Structures are given as C-alpha cells and as structure tokens.
Amino acid sequence: MARRRATLKEVAERAGVSIATVSNVFSGRKPVNDDLRERVEKAARELSFQIDRAASQLKSGKARVVGVLVPDLDDTFFTSLISRIEVMALKDGYDVIVASSRDDRQLEESRLHTLLGWRPSGIIAVPCSDTVPDILVREVVHLPTVLVDRVIAQEAVADTVTIDNFEAGEIAGRYLVEMGHSDIVLAASDLDVAPIRERVRGAVSIVQKLTGKEPEAVALGSNAERGAELFAHWLERHPLPSAVFALTNVTTLAVLTALARQKIDIPDQISIIGFDDYTWMSARKTALTAIRQPVDDIARVAWERLLLRMEGDVSEPTPSILHTSLQVRDSTRRLVQPADGETAQGTGEPPAGNAAEERPNSIH
Amino acid sequence: MARRRATLKEVAERAGVSIATVSNVFSGRKPVNDDLRERVEKAARELSFQIDRAASQLKSGKARVVGVLVPDLDDTFFTSLISRIEVMALKDGYDVIVASSRDDRQLEESRLHTLLGWRPSGIIAVPCSDTVPDILVREVVHLPTVLVDRVIAQEAVADTVTIDNFEAGEIAGRYLVEMGHSDIVLAASDLDVAPIRERVRGAVSIVQKLTGKEPEAVALGSNAERGAELFAHWLERHPLPSAVFALTNVTTLAVLTALARQKIDIPDQISIIGFDDYTWMSARKTALTAIRQPVDDIARVAWERLLLRMEGDVSEPTPSILHTSLQVRDSTRRLVQPADGETAQGTGEPPAGNAAEERPNSIH
DNA sequence: GAAAACCTGTTAAACGTTTCACAGTTAAAC
DNA sequence: GTTTAACTGTGAAACGTTTAACAGGTTTTC
Structure with a gap:
C-alpha cells in the first residue's frame, strides 16, 4: 500500500x-x-x-543517538533522569533510545547488546547491580559511556555520576539522633547493591558513634507492594522502632504503606525519613522529611560528561560525586526523653526544626 | 582511537x-x-x-522500531505506559524510541518529524492536544499508528485507545452525590483537552441531574506545583467546597498539596476523589479514593492494535474504549446532613462505604 | 536412470545517504 | 590583466547490509 x-x-x-x-x-x-x-x-x-537516518548513519558513521539503560521504567527516579536527559539530548541534536533491564542481569546484557546495534554515539547506563556488565566493560574503550547511580565510583572503568551515599546515610542518621532517636530501622531495598550498602554504612556508623546503638537494616526489595508486606511482617515480630530511614523511594513507599495499613501515626508513633523528593511526599498532611537527591544535577552532569566524551575527550575516567541534602518537613518528631549525654548535639546544622518544631508534641 | x-x-x-x-x-x-x-x-x-542496524534497515527497509511519543516524561501515567509498551515490544522483537512533546504543539510536530526519520514500523502517540498533529494525519496512510489517551475516538483517523472519560466523570460524580455531596469542585488540568472536557461533562451532568447543582471546574494546568498555587489561590476566594474531584494525577497532587499547606483535613473538612491509581495514593493515613485507569490494559490494547497493523492489517480504524473504576478508600466522607429528596439513591452500585464507613464522622 | 525438485552456498546489485575530488565562476590581490 | 583565492555546485564512490538470481550437489520421482 x-x-x-x-x-x-x-x-x-x-x-x-x-x-x-x-x-x-x-x-x-x-x-x-x-x-x-x-x-x-x-x-x-x-x-x-x-x-533517512539509516542511510545517513550508515554512510557517515555518525549516529546522533544515545542509548539510555535503566533498571526500571516504573521508578520515578529513573524516569526523571530520562526526562531530563531527553531534554538535553534534544538540545544538542541527539535522540534517545530507552531500554529497561528490569533489574535482571541477563536482560541487561541483552538490552545493552541491542542498544549497541544502533551504533549509538554514547551510552548512559544505570547498571542493575554494582558489577558493570561485561559487554560494557569491553565497549567502554570504543564507546563513550557514563555510568550512573548504582556504581562503585572508585572501581569504575568509565565516567561515573553518583551521589555520596555514605554521606546521605550519615545526614539522615545524624538528624535522627539529633532529634532524639536511637532506635532506628533502615528500610533498604537490596543489600547487594553498593549504593544501598553505603547508605546503610553511613547511617549505621554515625548512629553507632553518637548513640552506641546499631540500627537494623531490613531488605524490602524494589517493589513497593511486596516491600509493604515484608515490612508489615517485620513490624509484627519486632517492637515498634522510634524512627525509620527509608533508603530508596520505593522502600519509602513500602514503609508508608505498611504503616498506613496498621494505622500507625507519623510522626507521633514513629518518625520517618524518606528518600528522593517527589511531589507526593509534600502533598500530605504530614509532609515527608526526606533525603533529596539532586536529580537535575545528576542528569546534567551525566549528559555533560557524555557529550564531552562524544566530542572526543579521551582523558581518564572521572567520577562525579554529588551531594544529597535533607529536606526537613513534618514526618520526624523530636523525642522528648532526655538525650543520653552530649551526643545529640553532634556536628552539622542545628536540628532545624522549622516545621518539625511547630507541631505539638502531644502523643494521642 | x-x-x-x-x-x-x-x-x-x-x-x-x-x-x-x-x-x-x-x-x-x-x-x-x-x-x-x-x-x-x-x-x-x-x-x-x-x-549494524543502520545498514540492515537501509537495505531491507524493515526497521523493527516503534516510536512512542508522550506529552510528559515526568508524568507517571505516561511512563507506566511506556514501561509496559517497552516490555511487550521487546517480546515481539521491537525496539522503542521515546520522545516527549512537553505539552508543546510545535515541539510535538518536530519530535514526530525526527521520529519518522527512523522509518519506524509504527508509532504510538499520546498527542498533547486533541487535534491530531498534521504530520501524523499525513503519515497515517503509510504508517501504522495508534493514538492513545488524549484523542476524540470518534473523529480519529487512526486506531485509538482511550478510556470512557464521560463515564469516569459520572462514576466519580455519582459516588460523591451518593455520599451526600453536592458542593463539588472539579480540579481540571486544561479544559482545552478533550478527555478532560469529557470528564467534566460526565461529572457535571450526573451531579446536576441528581442534585440540581452544577459543579465548578477549575483549570490547574499540568504542573503540580503551579497547580497547587492556583488551587490555593482559588481556595482563598471561594468558600470551602465539600468535595473535590481531581481529573488527572497531576491535579490530584496539586489539590492535595494545596490542602496540606493550608492544613485542611481530608476527609473531615473536605472529601477528595483523585485520578489514576499509584502506590503513593494508598501510602497515606487517609488513603485516597480514586478513579483507576487500567494502564496495563491501555498499553496492551495499544500494542496489540499496533502489532496487527504492522503485520499488515488494513481494516478501518478501530476505537478501543476502556473503562475506569472507582477505587474506594478513605478520602471521601459521607455527609450526615439530610439528603435533598430522593436524589442520593441514584443508580449504580451502593455507596460501598467499606473504609469510608468505618471512620468516625466527627468534625473537629 | 534421466528429469525434476530440493538443499545449501555464492555472486553481485542494490538501499539512500555523505563526502571527496573536481569543475566552473566570480572576487581579490598584485 | 593575469594569477590566486574563494565560492558553489556536481559526479561518483563508498558505507554494511539484504536478497534475487544462480550454481553445484544431492535426493526424490517416475
């Protein structure tokens, strides 16, 4: 026809x-x-x-495409990333091919393989585990590559853009301790993933240093519904901790869901620090205190590095480490019980209780 | 190198x-x-x-790529759609190229143009307005095309997959009336968009029929933060309505944000029906009652139609119209004031107040 | 046992661009 | 007024595949 x-x-x-x-x-x-x-x-x-792009590309060898691989297209963190990368890519005349590995190492290899069939000018990948896929390791010599998020910056064979996960853990941990908490649970997704481990390490080390107690880490996976069940189950067999620090946006959701189902009040019965910063987190009566990842910056830095490489930069791989910040809102309550010793007056900014300070500390 | x-x-x-x-x-x-x-x-x-895909495609003329165009990559509804399409496309051996029009008609044309440069086997597009872009209208003869969501099914030149927006409005409107509400506000995004107009029409007609009152529609745009400001502004100059029906997930967020800022309690001071169904909606103490779009089905039907077309089906354009359902949770309160006349006993399912029934109706 | 049919492999001609080398033509330089 | 340089346009050769047409060799068929 x-x-x-x-x-x-x-x-x-x-x-x-x-x-x-x-x-x-x-x-x-x-x-x-x-x-x-x-x-x-x-x-x-x-x-x-x-x-015709195919003909054009075949002859010129230039593709003006970048492949973007993420572990999950239902996770807002990754889609925000993609959204921002798409904007910048467009501005610089590149198209974006998106692929999702669905957190499966094998699928990741295969998606990467097809991605390479496009002969893209570059690849931005969020690996699903912290071991960089073989196929990328081999390609990295020929092909501009930027690794984002789930990477161990020091070991990487390519440019990386990550946040300081240890620090993120510390920030949250310190804040909770300053608010008088010491009975803290860490809602992790998967302890096999390096960034998560780092967040745990950061939180554990500071809390231990300041209070002598060691927060427990619970693995809730990367599906919110399943995570909620796991956390509910955990809650059943443990006394209610005074605070939870959720280490990803999905576990944040999981924890909130479980608590909502059991009608446990935030922050009166339990304090929460979430991860990532999305609109829904502040669209609640008790707005969520959370560790904010600078998604915009992550995307920008990743794109800039990739562009540099695509333009021919061949210097040593550069790790870019960005910093998170604590978005203080209403979900973390100051504990009134006497602080043990001087520990609560730790380093860092003052307990910044703008919103948190205002709310009545009554327990009902 | x-x-x-x-x-x-x-x-x-x-x-x-x-x-x-x-x-x-x-x-x-x-x-x-x-x-x-x-x-x-x-x-x-x-x-x-x-x-090399470029060479292969050039020679064979076959692309095994589909282009997917959505208005906004930060809107979970669209990214869910993409996520599901990507899975099915992969299964059938197609790659996906994603583009976002950022709700800009001109950008839409241009993105579509580049998309066509890939000589894709098909296109799935969510137009940003209800007028199908010229470029698509011209291409539709050559190129398998499925239009999703923001389309007027009857007028379309290609296959369409939409929900019954009028019905969605009716369902929400009827439920609110049955719960005793008649002072209702509709939080629309943009009244120029056909599906939104339909939702408004559906809600207005049923509410008017059952109560004689006409709900007001407020346009909040498609950015949550800006929408929250607009709604807050609206709240300042109007008496508090007894219920709000938010017509998109973004306006849901906008309304919730504004209400949270003004410390207006849900559902005691105001009842809410949201749109779409996401995890965060139930991860709250007062879980959100919402109109659920069958995202999975929308994606599936869209993909199946496209596949059929790509395999050579040349029958008349088919409109697929899917149905929404009301996910009853806790954000809609039953009003105790005497119902005016027999109106509240309308058609449809009983006021199904499982969760809503349980909560104390005290106003504080 | 010859003809036809079937396998399996090769040769070579595209596909629609980009781009090098070149050819005119005009402008600048002396 | 000739030589150089600068500008614009054209011809034609790739780029790495796919695929029709064909060529042997083997098997089937009558």
Whole structure:
C-alpha cells in the first residue's frame, strides 16, 4: 500500500539540482545559494521528504543517538533522569533510545547488546547491580559511556555520576539522633547493591558513634507492594522502632504503606525519613522529611560528561560525586526523653526544626 | 582511537565463507549447515560482531522500531505506559524510541518529524492536544499508528485507545452525590483537552441531574506545583467546597498539596476523589479514593492494535474504549446532613462505604 | 536412470545517504 | 590583466547490509 517515502534523488530531480546539493541543504555542511536552497526546500516540502537516518548513519558513521539503560521504567527516579536527559539530548541534536533491564542481569546484557546495534554515539547506563556488565566493560574503550547511580565510583572503568551515599546515610542518621532517636530501622531495598550498602554504612556508623546503638537494616526489595508486606511482617515480630530511614523511594513507599495499613501515626508513633523528593511526599498532611537527591544535577552532569566524551575527550575516567541534602518537613518528631549525654548535639546544622518544631508534641 | 567495529565481511573472511552465509546465520532467513554455522558464530564471537542496524534497515527497509511519543516524561501515567509498551515490544522483537512533546504543539510536530526519520514500523502517540498533529494525519496512510489517551475516538483517523472519560466523570460524580455531596469542585488540568472536557461533562451532568447543582471546574494546568498555587489561590476566594474531584494525577497532587499547606483535613473538612491509581495514593493515613485507569490494559490494547497493523492489517480504524473504576478508600466522607429528596439513591452500585464507613464522622 | 525438485552456498546489485575530488565562476590581490 | 583565492555546485564512490538470481550437489520421482 501507499507510495514509498521520497528520497534525496527525487527531491533533487524535482528541484533540478544534484543530490549532493540537496544533501548540503539538509546537512548544512556546505553553503548553498539562496534561490537554489529555496527550490530544494520547496521540493522537499511538496514530497514531504525527510532524511533517512539509516542511510545517513550508515554512510557517515555518525549516529546522533544515545542509548539510555535503566533498571526500571516504573521508578520515578529513573524516569526523571530520562526526562531530563531527553531534554538535553534534544538540545544538542541527539535522540534517545530507552531500554529497561528490569533489574535482571541477563536482560541487561541483552538490552545493552541491542542498544549497541544502533551504533549509538554514547551510552548512559544505570547498571542493575554494582558489577558493570561485561559487554560494557569491553565497549567502554570504543564507546563513550557514563555510568550512573548504582556504581562503585572508585572501581569504575568509565565516567561515573553518583551521589555520596555514605554521606546521605550519615545526614539522615545524624538528624535522627539529633532529634532524639536511637532506635532506628533502615528500610533498604537490596543489600547487594553498593549504593544501598553505603547508605546503610553511613547511617549505621554515625548512629553507632553518637548513640552506641546499631540500627537494623531490613531488605524490602524494589517493589513497593511486596516491600509493604515484608515490612508489615517485620513490624509484627519486632517492637515498634522510634524512627525509620527509608533508603530508596520505593522502600519509602513500602514503609508508608505498611504503616498506613496498621494505622500507625507519623510522626507521633514513629518518625520517618524518606528518600528522593517527589511531589507526593509534600502533598500530605504530614509532609515527608526526606533525603533529596539532586536529580537535575545528576542528569546534567551525566549528559555533560557524555557529550564531552562524544566530542572526543579521551582523558581518564572521572567520577562525579554529588551531594544529597535533607529536606526537613513534618514526618520526624523530636523525642522528648532526655538525650543520653552530649551526643545529640553532634556536628552539622542545628536540628532545624522549622516545621518539625511547630507541631505539638502531644502523643494521642 | 580504537578499532572500528567488525563487519559482515570480516566475519565472513575469518570463517572462510561468503558474507551472504554470515547474513543468513544472523537473519535466519535461509538455513545454514551446522558446522558452517558454528564456524561463523565462533568468528563473530571472536570479533564481537553485531549486525549494524543502520545498514540492515537501509537495505531491507524493515526497521523493527516503534516510536512512542508522550506529552510528559515526568508524568507517571505516561511512563507506566511506556514501561509496559517497552516490555511487550521487546517480546515481539521491537525496539522503542521515546520522545516527549512537553505539552508543546510545535515541539510535538518536530519530535514526530525526527521520529519518522527512523522509518519506524509504527508509532504510538499520546498527542498533547486533541487535534491530531498534521504530520501524523499525513503519515497515517503509510504508517501504522495508534493514538492513545488524549484523542476524540470518534473523529480519529487512526486506531485509538482511550478510556470512557464521560463515564469516569459520572462514576466519580455519582459516588460523591451518593455520599451526600453536592458542593463539588472539579480540579481540571486544561479544559482545552478533550478527555478532560469529557470528564467534566460526565461529572457535571450526573451531579446536576441528581442534585440540581452544577459543579465548578477549575483549570490547574499540568504542573503540580503551579497547580497547587492556583488551587490555593482559588481556595482563598471561594468558600470551602465539600468535595473535590481531581481529573488527572497531576491535579490530584496539586489539590492535595494545596490542602496540606493550608492544613485542611481530608476527609473531615473536605472529601477528595483523585485520578489514576499509584502506590503513593494508598501510602497515606487517609488513603485516597480514586478513579483507576487500567494502564496495563491501555498499553496492551495499544500494542496489540499496533502489532496487527504492522503485520499488515488494513481494516478501518478501530476505537478501543476502556473503562475506569472507582477505587474506594478513605478520602471521601459521607455527609450526615439530610439528603435533598430522593436524589442520593441514584443508580449504580451502593455507596460501598467499606473504609469510608468505618471512620468516625466527627468534625473537629 | 534421466528429469525434476530440493538443499545449501555464492555472486553481485542494490538501499539512500555523505563526502571527496573536481569543475566552473566570480572576487581579490598584485 | 593575469594569477590566486574563494565560492558553489556536481559526479561518483563508498558505507554494511539484504536478497534475487544462480550454481553445484544431492535426493526424490517416475
């Protein structure tokens, strides 16, 4: 059915010029006289012509595509990342091919393989585990690659953009301790993932240092519903901790769901620090205190590094480590019980209780 | 830097066969003897060869790519859609190219244009307005196209997958009336968008029919933060309505944010029905009653139709209209004031007040 | 046992671009 | 007024595949 798409040749004939000229009009790599250019543009319009990327790419070897691989397209953190990368890529004239590994190492390899079939100019990948996929390790020499988020920055064979996960754990841990908490649970997704381990390490080390107690880490996976069940189950067999620090946005959701189901009040019965910062977190009566990842910056830095590489930079792999901040809202309650010793007056900013301070500390 | 990627020719030489044979091994379109096939596969592995899609596509004219265009990659509804489409596409051997129009008609045209440059086998598009972009209208003859969500099913030139927006409005409106509400506000995003208009029409008509009152529709745009401001502003100059029906997930967020900031209690001071169904909606003490769109089904139906078209089906454009359901949770309170007349006993399912019934109706 | 049919592999011609080398033509330089 | 340089346009050769047409060799068929 239907007529084939127009080609350079047809446009050239219609405009009465050579195909090289038409190509020049479209690629802009050589100047073309104004009237000729107009003739060409008119002809192209009439045939609703558009350059065939496959042919263009085959001949020029240049792709103007970047592949983006993430572990999960249902996780807002990754889609925010993609959203921002897409904007910047467009600005610089690149298209984006998206692939999801669904947290499966094998699928990851295979998705990466197809991605490479596009001969992309670059790859931005969030590996699903902290071991960089073999196929990427091999390609990294030829192909600009930026690894984001789930990477061990020091070990990486390519540029990396990560947050300071240890610090993130520390910030949350310190804040909780300053608010008088010491009976703290860490809602982790998966302890096999390096960044999560780091967050745990950070939180554990500071809490231990300041209070002598060691927070327990619970693994809730990366599905909110399942996580909620796991956490509910955990709650059944343990006394209620005074605070939970959720280590990912999914576990934040899992914890909140479980607590909501059991009608446990936040922050009166339990304090919460969440992870990531999304609109829904403040669209609640008790707005959520959370560790904010600078998604915009992560995306920007990742794109900038990739662009640099695609433009030919061959310097040593650079790790970029960005910093998180604590978004203080209402979900963390100051414990009134006497602090043990001087520990609560730790380092860092003052307990910054703007919102937290205001709320009545009554327990009902 | 670094060696070029291997080509068919190099693999052929190394395996001591012709390039046609290598091609056959990879495309599987002609059988190849086992020992030869093994030789080829070995050679390919050693050179880490992979078919060049550009060349393959140029020659064969077949792309095995579909373009997916959505208005906003930060909107979970669209990313869920993409996520599901990606899974199914992969299963059927297609890759996905994602583009976002950022709700901008002009950008939409241009993104669509680049998408077409890939010579995709098909397009799934969520237009940003209800007028189908010119470029698509022209292409629809050549190119399998499925229009999703923001379309007027009856007028479309291509297959469409939508929900019954009028019905969605009715369901929410009827439920609110049955719960005793008549002073209702509709939190719309943009009244220029057909589906939103339909939702408004549905809600207005049923509420008017059952109570004689006409709900007011407020336009809050498609950015949650801005929407929250607009709604807060609206709240300042109007008496508090007894219920709000938010017509999109973003306006749901906007309304909740505004209410949270003003410390207006849900459902004691105001009842809410949200739109879409996401984890965060039930991860709250007062879980949100909401109109649930069958995202899975929408994605599935869209993909199935597209696949059919890509396989050569040339029948008339089919509109698929899916149905929403009300997810009753705790954010809608039963009003105790005497119902005006018999109106509240309308049609449809009983006021189904499982969760809503339980909560104390005290106003504090 | 010859003809037909079937396998399996090869040769070579595209596909629609980009881009190099070149050819006119005009402008600048001396 | 000739030589150089600068500008614009064209011809034609790739790029790495797919695929029709064909060529042997083996098997089937009558």
